Amino acid sequence: MSTAPGASRSAALLAFRLAAATLASMPLLLVVLDIINQSLGPDPGQEVTETLGLAAFQLLLATLFMTPLQRWTGWSGWLRIRRMLGLFAFFYASLHVLAFLQFILGWNDLWATFTKRPYVIAGAVSFLLLVPLAATSTRWMMKKLGRQWKPLHRSIYPAVVIAWLHFIWQARSDVGEMVVYGVIVLGLLALRWRWFGPGSLIPFKRA
Numbered sequence: 001m002s003t004a005p006g007a008s009r010s011a012a013l014l015a016f017r018l019a020a021a022t023l024a025s026m027p028l029l030l031v032v033l034d035i036i037n038q039s040l041g042p043d044p045g046q047e048v049t050e051t052l053g054l055a056a057f058q059l060l061l062a063t064l065f066m067t068p069l070q071r072w073t074g075w076s077g078w079l080r081i082r083r084m085l086g087l088f089a090f091f092y093a094s095l096h097v098l099a100f101l102q103f104i105l106g107w108n109d110l111w112a113t114f115t116k117r118p119y120v121i122a123g124a125v126s127f128l129l130l131v132p133l134a135a136t137s138t139r140w141m142m143k144k145l146g147r148q149w150k151p152l153h154r155s156i157y158p159a160v161v162i163a164w165l166h167f168i169w170q171a172r173s174d175v176g177e178m179v180v181y182g183v184i185v186l187g188l189l190a191l192r193w194r195w196f197g198p199g200s201l202i203p204f205k206r207a
Helices: 003-039 044-073 082-105 108-116 117-134 139-153 156-170 175-197
Strands: none
Touching: 003 044, 003 082, 044 082, 044 156, 044 175, 082 117, 117 139, 117 156, 156 175
């Protein structure tokens, strides 16, 4: 008995979504394994914080890659995991913030730290831009916001730029990796500009 084409496509998409979710979960699983094996080096708190933050940034980039991949391949399955990747990015960003507060900054004198460390301000702004995106990621919120949903979710573009600034600001002498990420960010924004116009990069602006 042959399988219906629709059922095969649904099964393939489900497998693809599960594979994407598994890959997105790997940074956290590796951190947990490193904690269990006590292999985080001389400053475990710093290592955990940086790993979680980099995972959040990489998943933000992966989220932005979904539209180019869909246009280049003609397969809509890439767009089906875009929201999930965005939520994973926010999840890791939240863990990054908590780890920073717990292991590096502490929960006291937050204002003094903000005024002395500009990269902390950049990270906080980027995270705050992601909060409403995560809060309005459900289909119910999409329907409730209507035409305002897309302009709101363009906040991901300034969020990823500011997140990059957050990382390169604290990179000190070793900036090579962040320069590469910066080129990727610039390329993704340039593609968006070319395909959809400059207004597609501006939050809260209706196309």
